[in-house]
Amino acid sequence: MSSTGSSSFPRSQRLKSKKVSELVFATGLKLKAPPIIVRYLDTPLSEPVAAQVMVTVSKRNFKRAVDRNRIKRLMREAWRLQKVELENQLIADEKQRAIVFIFVASEMPNYEIVRDAMASLIQKMLPTKTAQD
RNA sequence: AAAAAAUGAGACUUCAUCGCUCCCAUACGGGAGAGGAAAGUCCGGACAACGCAGGGCACCGUACUUCUCGAAAGGAAGGCAUGUUUUACAUGACAGAUAGUGCUACAGAAAUUUAGACCGCCGAUGGCGCCUCACCGAGGCAAACAGGUAAGGUUGAAAAGGUGAGGUAAGAGCUCACCAGCGGCGAAGCGAUUCGUCGGCUCUGGUAAACCUUGCGGGUUGCAAGAUCGCAUAGACUGACAUCUGAGGGUUGCCCGCCCAAGUCAGUGGGUUGAUUGCAUAGAUAAAUGAUGAAGCGCUUCGGCGAACAGAAUCCGGCUUACCAUUUUUUUUUACAA
C-alpha cells in the first residue's frame, strides 16, 4: 500500500472487478449530493491502494458518447484533486474501500457543480467513517 | 448589392502547471496521443478460420456504353429517357412484357389465346308488311327481324396506334399521306446510340422495386475471426443403429464425388468459462487523449463565449447521413446604376 495520498490517479486506483462492483451495488452505503450519488463499501481490493473508484453516467440520460465522456472526465478530475484527505484517513485506519460515483441528472453540468458535489460527498464519507470507529 | 440554392475549403492557436494511456531508458529524463465525418455499417479489400481435389443445384447481388481504380453499387467522359424557369441544368434500380405464369380491385356492355354490342349508327344483302306499275317481275315506303358496325357516347388508371383524306349501307389500316412504335438493310461511331431507307401493321394495354428469363459476379463465416498458455474433466445410466455386403464421421444450405472408419449418435446428469496474443509511428480492454491559468485570434446583446455535427476499439479505400462562424466558385430572383 502506498504510504501517503497524492493527487495522481493511475489505473490501479480504478475499480474494475465485476465481483466487487456487484457487491458495492448490493450492500454498499449510499450518499447523495445532487447531481451525484455515491455508493461505497470497505472491502479488500486486488491492488495495494487505499481506494478504487468507478464513475458512471447513464446512457439513458446522455445519448451521445461525447457528453458521457466529458461528465466522467469531470468527475474523475474532481475526485483526483480532492481525494487526499480521505485517502490519508483510510491509510491511517489500514482499510481499503471501493467507491462508485453515479451521475443522475439529465443536464450537462459545468466543472464547479461537479467539484462542489464531490467535495460535499468526500466530507460526508469522512464523518461516517470516524463515527464507526 | 442583398437573399436563396448548390459546391469546395475550414474545424481556434501557442505557452505554463497538475494529471491520464502507451513506448524508449538502470535511473534522471525523453517521445507519441480523436475525426472530417472517428457515426451509419451501405459496398469493396486486407487479414483469419473452415472445405481435404473437383463438379452441379439452390441462394444472394448486379444490370445503357467506354475508360479508370487492387476491387466495388466508387470516379471520369459519353449516350438515352424524364422533369423544369426548355437547349442548359437536375434526376434516373435506363436488360427483357414478342419465352412463360400471375395480378389488374371498384366501376363499366366489355379488362386480354384478333376482347366487347348498353346507348348510338346502318340495315347494302336476306326475310316480314304496305303501296305503285293491268301479269312474270320491277320500283318505292315504313319498321328494325336476321344481321353489319368500334367512327361517337358512357365507366375506368388503362378500352387494342394518332391526325387528315379517300372509301362505305354504316364502318373498319379497308386504302393513302404524315407522325409514333416494331422489324430488316445501309452509313457514322471503339461502343451505348444516331441518321437514312425498305417492309408489313394478321401477331403490340400496364406491372419484372410480382414470380421469372437473359447476361455478369459471388465458396461460407467474421478480430466475440483465430492462435498460444493455464484451469477443470468422468465415468455412469437410458434408447437407437452398426461391426467390412459397413453404422457413422470429415462436410459447410443441399447433392454428387473424395477421404477416414469400429464403434457412433441422441437424451439424462455433471465440469470449465482465466490470461496472453491477434493489436498498429494514438491505441486501451469497467476502455487514455482531461482540468486550470495566461496571451493571441474570432464572435458578441460588452455579461461573456470558444462554438455546429460529434469521441477511435483489427486495419484500409469508397458511399451515405449530420454540420456553426468565416470563406471559394456557379446559378436564380429582386433592387439600383450605366
Added chain:
RNA sequence: UCCCCGAUGGUGUAAUGGUAACACACCGGUUUUUGGUGCCGUUAUUCCAGGUUCGAGUCCUGGUCGGGGAA
C-alpha cells in the same frame, strides 16, 4: 466490435398491392329512479422522408427510435 429483427387508435393484436379490421379502455348519447349491463356513435398523416405502381400499412431506398444474438 460484428450480425439480425421490429415500429398500425390510449393498450394488445389483424389486414393476397384495392374502403385500415377486432377486443378492451376513454369520451358522448340512449335505456334505467340512479349505477351497472345492453345498444349507438367518436377517437389513426399505419415512426419519418423519398421512389415504383392507376393505387402502398404492404414493394424498394435513406433516416429515426426500440429490441435481440455472439466465447
